[in-house]
Amino acid sequence: MKIRQITPAIGAEISGVNIGEAARDPAVFAEIRAALLKHRVLFFRKQEITRADHVAFASGFGKLEDHPVVGSVPDYPGLVKVYRSDNPHSFENSYHCDGLWRPNPAMGAVLRCLECPEIGGDTIWVNMVKAYEELPDEIKSKIDGLRARASIEHSFGAVMTPENRAKLAQDHPPVEHPVVRIHPETGEKILFVGASFTTHFTNYSTPANVRHGIDKSPGASLLLNYLTSRATIPEYQVRWAWQEGDVAVWDNRSTQHYAVNDYYPAPRKMERAGIVGDIPY
Known part of the structure; x- marks a missing residue:
């Protein structure tokens, strides 16, 4: 080998x-x-x-x-x-971690x-340990202990009828995960949010983060968009033909x-x- x-x-x-x-x-x-x-x-x-x-x-x-x-x-x-x-149409052409919507x-x-x-049809993989490691220290501090919601409803459910989408959400309700998880075998820290399934932070709106209303939604959304965009950095990727x-x-x-x-x-x-x-x- x-x-x-x-x-x-x-x-x-x-x-x-x-x-x-x-x-x-x-x-x-x-x-x-x-x-x-x-x-x-x-x-x-x-x-x-x-x-x-x-x-x-x-x-x-x-x-x-x-x-x-x-x-x-x-x-x-x-x-x-x-x-x-x-x-x-394809569900796979976005950066994602499989089953992030699962517990x-x-x-x-x-x-x-x-x-x-x-020609075409390649797949890209991204090292999300590297995506976390090279974050600025102030961002690492800000997301320490932060948690986020993930859901299947707005992804696979988007093309369903309202009734079927509601049934999908009922059978697989939204879950909450740490924004930074620990690898159970290596102990590495991993940036664990993805554009396909992560919807919002669940514990962002605290006195430490929010002084006025404008901090609440845009502040959280901009931070989440920044974190999910880390998957798009070419230096963290491999592309397979x-x-x-x-x-x-x-x-x-x-x-x-x-x-x-x-x-x-x-x-x-x-x-x-x-x-x-x-x-x-």
Whole structure:
């Protein structure tokens, strides 16, 4: 197994290994898991695997999660189709952490490319540890202890009828997370807000932050916009150009990603296994 680092901040390509076989080899799997913690997203080219291999490999990291809107592939709980062929609309073309709207957002995911456009359809991943580390000290101080609300209602629910959107929100009510979470394995601090799902701070309006009414909403909104924009900084990113058979594995706790929607009407077919995560603290 060889590991080639792609950028200084994030990402590595692993060669000389088949993830289906790695799922059955504890020593190799342990090497891959260690590389994931170091590089945050790993790429494997030309993986000749089955859906069963895909699920087995992802399950090595933990229990797989279903999706309330997309659903799973029949016979493979937790394996979600992300197929784009006849609709230019996409939920994935914004910087996001998967399942931020859950009480326990995903630990990570394993994404497999079945079909991709000849040109376009790349995916970008961002190192959100770096995004936090390089914040100005005064901002770090300001967001220490700050918490934010995240919701599925205004994202996946936006294209639903009011009745179905209300049902989605009832089944998956908004959650509250720390703006800066701690990685449960490495102890790193992570900037943990995202434009797709974070709606507002829940404990911003305190005497320390608000003197007059104008401080309350614009002040909080400007700070949140600044924090979510950190994901767009190129120095924190890696961009992957997909080929059929590629597999990407990422640590969802310390990254965000963006699927570039520049390929319509060409087809792009991916399958993702999301891994259940812990409650952020």
